Amino acid sequence: MASAKELRKQIGSIKNTQKITSAMEMVAASKMRKAQERMARGRPYSDYIRSVIGHVANASPEYRHSFMMERDVKRVGYIVVTTDKGLCGGLNVNLLKAVVADLKKLSEQEIEYELCLIGNKGAQFFRSYGGTVTAASSHLSEEPKISDLIGSIKVMLDAFESGGIDKIFLANNVFVNTMTQSPTIRQLVPLDPSKEEGIDGHRWDYIYEPDARQLIEGLVTRFLEAQVYQAVVENVACEQAAKMIAMKSATDNAGDLIDELELVMNNARQAAITQELSEIVSGAAAV
């Protein structure tokens, strides 16, 4: 049995760790509130633009933009949004698992893929996993700016327009609530009309002012930016929530560990005292 002194040392070090994790939990909680607000503010725009894009995809315009046409898929692009820092439980792992499962399916169908990685953790993972990384941006801070993302998005869009890739997916964590973040992979382009409800039954088209091509191009670019931006903002909220939960459970675990060790230590101390007493008593008896 370890001596009481050793145990006391161990308890001390666990207590220090517990202090750190509980501080991190509180920091994450306050950051999460801000991140959640930011996410909530951005949501209407991304929802509305998605429904507008859904209408556009459902229309039967005289001009079909390349964003609206399905092509034979030879190469697809993935925009993967992960966090920059770790210590946030299974958040990144779950997302990357889902992405890798998708990539494996693609390899079976002999479809190539390209990756656009936002966030440090994804970059680290794919450095060891392999795969073509065409664009990457990380260290976006807790208040991501849309201007930081435009470069990466443009690389992917240009590749799509030039025919380099035939589909673009967006993989990110969706914030359900503080306890739940679900990894989601969505198709961005070509626009997917089937999912959006629209006015079906008859053919209709917009009046475009001034020019269909220009408008749709601008709108789709804006759509992608909004979607990716929202994904990044949502990811920050997810990160903080997951971090808070992870740190909370770490704090709780440290508490349990301390309780257990204290019990063992008290036993050891009691045993030492008993032993000393019996030694004294037997010593006195011998005299």
Place this chain on the structure above:
Amino acid sequence: MASTVLCSIVSAEEEIFSGQVEMVVATGTIGELGILPGHTPLLTGVRPGPVRLILEGGHEETFYASGGYLEVQPTSITILADTALRAEDLDEAAAIEAQKKAEQDLADQNSDIDFARIAADLNEQAAILRTIRRTNVGKKLSKERSNDL
């Protein structure tokens, strides 16, 4: 009762208005347009300028949109603005200041400036001022009208 249509104005930061309106007057890429309920589907760009909403009962509200897109569906109108503000929140003094500065920058031939950016800036400030003045005129008119009654 006059027929109405659901109109939403959203900017990248927030949803600024959503509700039933009788008419929407906005500044499209190729000119001002007024949209009534039951309009045929329309997609157009929005230039910096005022967006006026005639609410149910004739009450009027003015917003400022700095550009973006306008989508019309028979049952809904959506304005996706880059930034949008309520007209009351616009700061006239700041806009005049910014306009003057932009004009100065334009006049200053020597300085190494991004001409297109400043021109766009100037345009935007002018649009903000236009919005403010229109709201003020609107307020005055409705005041006079209520005085007459």
